[in-house]
Amino acid sequence: MKLLYKTTLNFFPAMTFILAVAGLSLYLLLRQEVTDEINEQLELQVELIEEELAAGRSINFPLASVSEMPFSSAASKRLGDTLIYDRLQDKKEGYYYLTITKKINQRNYHIMVMTSYIGWERYYKTIFISFLAVAFGITLMGVLLNYYSNHNLWKPFFLNLENLKQFSVSSSQPLQWHDSSVTEFKELQQSLKELTERSRREYLALREFTENASHEIQTPLGIIQSKLDRMSQLEVSEEMARYIVQAKSGVERLTKMNKNLLLLAKLDNKAFVEKQPIELKELLRKHLEQMDDLFIARKITLVIDMTSLTVFANQYLCEVLLSNLLSNALRYSFSPSEVSIVLTSHQLIITNPGELLDFPEQGLFDRFTKGWSHTQGTGLGLAIVRQICVLNGWTISYSYQKGCHSFKVSFP
Amino acid sequence: MKVLLIEDEPMLLDEMDTYLTEQGYRCEKATTFGVGEDKIVLYEYDVIILDITLPGGNGLQLLQLLKKLQKEAGVLIVSAKDSLTDKLAGLNLGADDYMTKPFHLEELNARVNALVRRKSFKGSPQIVVDDLIIDPIAKTVSCNGTFIALTRKEFELLLYFIINKNRVVSKQSIAEHLWGDHYDSVDNFDTVYVHTMNLRKKIIAHAGIDYIKTVYGMGYKFTSM
Numbered sequence: 183m184k185l186l187y188k189t190t191l192n193f194f195p196a197m198t199f200i201l202a203v204a205g206l207s208l209y210l211l212l213r214q215e216v217t218d219e220i221n222e223q224l225e226l227q228v229e230l231i232e233e234e235l236a237a238g239r240s241i242n243f244p245l246a247s248v249s250e251m252p253f254s255s256a257a258s259k260r261l262g263d264t265l266i267y268d269r270l271q272d273k274k275e276g277y278y279y280l281t282i283t284k285k286i287n288q289r290n291y292h293i294m295v296m297t298s299y300i301g302w303e304r305y306y307k308t309i310f311i312s313f314l315a316v317a318f319g320i321t322l323m324g325v326l327l328n329y330y331s332n333h334n335l336w337k338p339f340f341l342n343l344e345n346l347k348q349f350s351v352s353s354s355q356p357l358q359w360h361d362s363s364v365t366e367f368k369e370l371q372q373s374l375k376e377l378t379e380r381s382r383r384e385y386l387a388l389r390e391f392t393e394n395a396s397h398e399i400q401t402p403l404g405i406i407q408s409k410l411d412r413m414s415q416l417e418v419s420e421e422m423a424r425y426i427v428q429a430k431s432g433v434e435r436l437t438k439m440n441k442n443l444l445l446l447a448k449l450d451n452k453a454f455v456e457k458q459p460i461e462l463k464e465l466l467r468k469h470l471e472q473m474d475d476l477f478i479a480r481k482i483t484l485v486i487d488m489t490s491l492t493v494f495a496n497q498y499l500c501e502v503l504l505s506n507l508l509s510n511a512l513r514y515s516f517s518p519s520e521v522s523i524v525l526t527s528h529q530l531i532i533t534n535p536g537e538l539l540d541f542p543e544q545g546l547f548d549r550f551t552k553g554w555s556h557t558q559g560t561g562l563g564l565a566i567v568r569q570i571c572v573l574n575g576w577t578i579s580y581s582y583q584k585g586c587h588s589f590k591v592s593f594p
Numbered sequence: 595m596k597v598l599l600i601e602d603e604p605m606l607l608d609e610m611d612t613y614l615t616e617q618g619y620r621c622e623k624a625t626t627f628g629v630g631e632d633k634i635v636l637y638e639y640d641v642i643i644l645d646i647t648l649p650g651g652n653g654l655q656l657l658q659l660l661k662k663l664q665k666e667a668g669v670l671i672v673s674a675k676d677s678l679t680d681k682l683a684g685l686n687l688g689a690d691d692y693m694t695k696p697f698h699l700e701e702l703n704a705r706v707n708a709l710v711r712r713k714s715f716k717g718s719p720q721i722v723v724d725d726l727i728i729d730p731i732a733k734t735v736s737c738n739g740t741f742i743a744l745t746r747k748e749f750e751l752l753l754y755f756i757i758n759k760n761r762v763v764s765k766q767s768i769a770e771h772l773w774g775d776h777y778d779s780v781d782n783f784d785t786v787y788v789h790t791m792n793l794r795k796k797i798i799a800h801a802g803i804d805y806i807k808t809v810y811g812m813g814y815k816f817t818s819m
Contacts, residue, residue, distance in 0.1 A: 400675075401606065401696075403696040405606050430764060430766060431766075434766050437696055441694075
């Protein structure tokens with residue numbers, strides 16, 4: 183739930199409680215006050231009537247009745263309420279009355295004074311309605327105020343949040359922060375700023391490390407390789423020769439892997455900036471020519487259908503892309519089989535029959551993903567392909583249908 | 595043929611020195627920028643093999659020096675950095691070729707050989723092995739006056755063997771030479787075998803001599819009398 187809704191929702195019960203308590207106490211206090219006042223008024227009226235009676239004048243008060251009692255009775259005073267029919271409204275209305283039995287000038291009188299009151303239900307209703315109106319008004323205003331002021335207050339926060347969602351350590355663009363006058367937000371912004379800068383710095387250091395490490399490994403590898411070459415020049419036993427060959431193939435794999443890692447590091451570092459128009463058909467033909475005998479040796483027939491397509495990209499990366507995809511097809515095709523290479527005006531599709539992947543398909547383009555049956559590869563070829571595609575804004579997709587692997591590169 | 599090796603890694607330097615000396619080059623060595631600089635200024639070389647990262651300076655500066663002194667030497671850069679910018683900078687500064695470590699010595703030798711052919715002879719030097727005459731420019735091989743029909747790959751293979759004659763050339767080295775290092779050479783060993791056998795048969799058929807020997811597991815060796 184959004185913070186804005188949450189605060190508004192919390193605001194509701196609090197408002198309801200306060201207003202209910204206020205309404206109830208208002209009702210009770212008013213009732214108390216009004217009752218006291220009515221009593222006072224009724225008593226005053228009785229007093230006035232008594233004075234009149236004492237003076238011997240006739241009584242002509244509204245809503246008052248005086249009757250002379252034939253017998254003497256103890257003086258009494260009673261307060262109560264009753265319903266009296268109102269002709270005008272054609273219904274019964276509530277009245278307060280005060281009856282007094284008193285001896286005035288040696289005569290017994292029974293005096294009753296009355297006054298009407300608005301029914302308490304009505305008081306209650308009026309108060310309830312007006313409070314409901316107040317509650318509604320306050321809530322509406324509260325919500326609006328809350329919403330708009332909060333909206334403004336939180337705006338830098340949300341913008342920064344959006345910013346943070348876009349953040350990537352590999353992006354070279356610095357984040358644009360939105361300033362806020364709220365201290366907490368300022369602190370948050372400052373911490374985020376430091377955090378993102380630090381992670382970017384560390385990422386860069388790591389990238390640089392990868393590249394440097396790969397470079398540093400090249401020379402010792404060169405030494406091992408040249409020494410192994412030298413050893414193979416000597417007269418050695420068959421057993422020794424086998425060990426040398428095995429060591430060489432290890433060095434070979436390490437060399438290849440190191441080169442590929444270095445290439446990936448460079449792709450991450452966006453080291454390939456020089457771009458030029460490249461005729462893919464030509465480049466593809468060159469590679470196919472180069473690999474011709476390799477396909478023949480594996481009894482693979484190539485079905486080629488190419489149209490002219492020019493892309494604007496780095497020459498070297500295009501070559502790597504093509505050779506990686508082609509050597510992939512070469513390596514993982516059945517022998518004999520038929521490999522199809524289709525280049526349309528916006529797509530390159532390489533389809534080769536081969537065994538189903540023995541690992542999850544979504545890991546195909548990840549680094550170091552290899553099937554258990556093919557441990558010779560570096561597991562970096564397709565990761566490089568994907569990286570090159572990403573760098574150029576191309577999309578690569580893979581599918582396996584009817585026993586065929588199919589790689590599709592789409593050029594926008 | 596005088597070759598100057600400027601390389602700070604002594605073990606690699608020794609290996610290059612030994613092999614190129616075996617191939618008939620006169621090699622001199624420099625392990626630092628300063629020594630390299632002195633030698634370049636004082637002497638003339640046919641080929642300079644130059645490492646870029648050197649103690650005391652950058653190899654590219656030596657290239658500039660060579661250019662300034664208008665030296666004729668062919669320059670082959672050997673770098674641990676597989677960097678395109680370095681490569682372009684090097685070639686722009688007048689280097690003739692660029693290799694990335696690690697490399698096969700046979701490949702280095704082939705490159706030096708190609709460089710020497712390009713630089714010093716200008717024309718079309720023919721390589722003669724007994725009755726075989728190889729023309730690297732026209733890409734032809736003849737034996738006693740008759741041409742041997744070789745495919746492009748077979749020709750490249752033969753040239754590679756001859757340049758590295760009397761040395762065991764590994765399958766890796768051949769695969770990399772023939773198809774570049776884009777491909778995993780292990781996959782291509784069978785094809786190396788097929789090409790080598792075809793080449794061998796063709797040469798035996800024409801010259802009657804089996805020059806190419808299989809060295810168990812390791813590779814092949816071209817032996818001339």
